Amino acid sequence: MTDDGHCQHFKLQAAFSDSDPDSCLLVMQDISELENAIELLKKQNEQLQQRLATIEQLKNRIREQSIRDPLTNLYNRRFLNEFMERELALARRNQKPLAVVMLDLDHFKQLNDQFGHQTGDKVIEMVAKHLLRQSRRTDVLFRYGGEEFLVILPNTNASQAQHLAENWRVHVEQAQVFAKHQAVNITLSAGISIYPEHGSTAFNLIQAADEALYQAKAAGRNQVVMC
Ligand SMILES: Nc1nc2c(ncn2[C@@H]2O[C@H](COP(=O)(O)OP(=O)(O)OP(=O)(O)O)[C@@H](O)[C@H]2O)c(=O)[nH]1
Structure with a gap:
């Protein structure tokens, strides 16, 4: 030293x-x-x-x-393709089914027109929370568009997917939603497609789920339709 x-x-x-x-x-x-x-x-x-x-x-x-939507913190559409490619490859390799559920809030334009866009945003946020709360750890939720959600359910067959989507529909229907101190009824319609029955690519499966959703809307809304 x-x-x-x-x-x-x-x-x-x-x-x-x-x-x-x-x-x-x-x-x-x-x-x-x-x-x-x-x-x-x-x-x-x-x-x-x-x-x-x-x-x-x-x-x-x-x-x-x-890869997240700032309003709901769900994954956004940008991440969807990348994610689906990966999940489909896994499903193919493990010979497991995969379900795609497309959900859309009913008559959302009316709600926006009546209560304003900000209230509409709050409802979208609330529905996202409900869906997340009612989903399994393996289900992956996306905000697909404005009032549209898409859920990918790995290793899930048609009857399981139908059951889960029905559960989401009922939960959203029964949710207590207040807009400007007024109770409002929120409902959603859903369309489901299953790999491999209804398609083998992300594009085909999403398109098939979208068509099923369209049928749910045409049949009166607030319902789940399997492709
Ligand atoms: N508040 C809010 N509104 C949105 C958002 N994105 C889309 N919208 C609104 O959602 C509404 C969707 O309207 P439509 O596509 O006609 O659908 P809808 O009124 O829900 O009718 P159906 O789907 O046929 O039951 C439009 O008024 C959009 O402006 C958003 O991020 N926030």
Whole structure:
């Protein structure tokens, strides 16, 4: 230790002679600079690791924001194709069914016209919460459009999907919704398609679910139709 509190490092090397066992050569080397440089490098490396971890967190946050809908925090349509490709590949490999449920709020334009767009937004938010609360851990929910939701149900057959969609329909119908202190009835219609019966690509399955939804609307709304 020096007078000003710094550590000094020395390296001591001893060399013995074969011809003269009683003699030995001692070499002492001041390696303080080298040790200090190693210490500094270690600190800089730690700081770099911390910065890399922060960048990774930020990257994850940005990625998460880019695939989520800000109003409902459900996944957005941008993520849907990527997700469905992955899930369909899994379903194909494991020979499991996969259900696609398209849900749409009924007469939403009327609600907007009567209570305003802000109230409409609150209703969309509330419905998203209901759907999330009533879904299984494996179900993945998307906000597909304005008042349209899409749910992907891996490893789910037609009767299970019908049962789940019916459960969502009933929960939304029975939900207590107040708009400007007035109770309003919210209902939804749903269309379902199943892999592999109704299609083998994301495009075909979504189109089939959309057609089933159209039938549910045409048949009077507030109902679930299987493709
Ligand atoms: N508040 C709110 N309204 C939205 C949003 N996106 C779409 N809309 C409104 O939702 C309404 C959808 O109207 P339509 O497509 O005619 O459907 P609908 O009135 O629900 O009728 P059906 O679907 O046939 O039962 C339109 O008035 C859109 O302006 C949104 O993010 N927030």
